[in-house]
Amino acid sequence: MKTKRTKKDMSRVCEECGSRCCRYVAVEIDRPTCKRDYDHIRWYLLHGNIHVFVDHENDWFLEMESDCVALGPDGQCLNYENRPRICRQYGDDHQTCEYLAEEEPFIERFSNAADYETWLDKKKIQWRWKK
Ligand code: SF4
Ligand code: SF4
Numbered sequence: 001m002k003t004k005r006t007k008k009d010m011s012r013v014c015e016e017c018g019s020r021c022c023r024y025v026a027v028e029i030d031r032p033t034c035k036r037d038y039d040h041i042r043w044y045l046l047h048g049n050i051h052v053f054v055d056h057e058n059d060w061f062l063e064m065e066s067d068c069v070a071l072g073p074d075g076q077c078l079n080y081e082n083r084p085r086i087c088r089q090y091g092d093d094h095q096t097c098e099y100l101a102e103e104e105p106f107i108e109r110f111s112n113a114a115d116y117e118t119w120l121d122k123k124k125i126q127w128r129w130k131k
Helices: 008-015 035-045 086-089 111-120
Strands: 026-027 050-054 060-065 108-109
Touching: 035 050, 060 086, 108 111
Parallel strands: none
Antiparallel strands: 026 060, 050 060, 050 108
């Protein structure tokens, strides 16, 4: 059985992990169902430091790589007492911490438009507009 880690344990693990959950923002997006949606996701993925992932519930997310401005040089939170609620709730257990989780938090993750297009083609999804 997994044991809950103490705050001290977690701070050691977070240091080892490199504060990865403080280095991006992920926003849920509509699951794509039409050419317009497929095209929007291609557009997102044509930009640098952007990823799109699908979680285990089949929900879709836009992930923007960007370090939090409150992240200190040694990986500590410089806004700890006033950090957002989402930060407070993250990583308290094995379920929500992506570093400690036994499986990746996604079933699909795209980092560029080409990989996404290949995936659409494999699924036989008609995403191309007629010329
Ligand atoms: S992903 Fe987990 S281990 Fe890494 S910084 Fe966040 S809470 Fe800590
Ligand atoms: S506020 Fe603190 S805990 Fe939250 S993302 Fe920024 S550095 Fe990390």
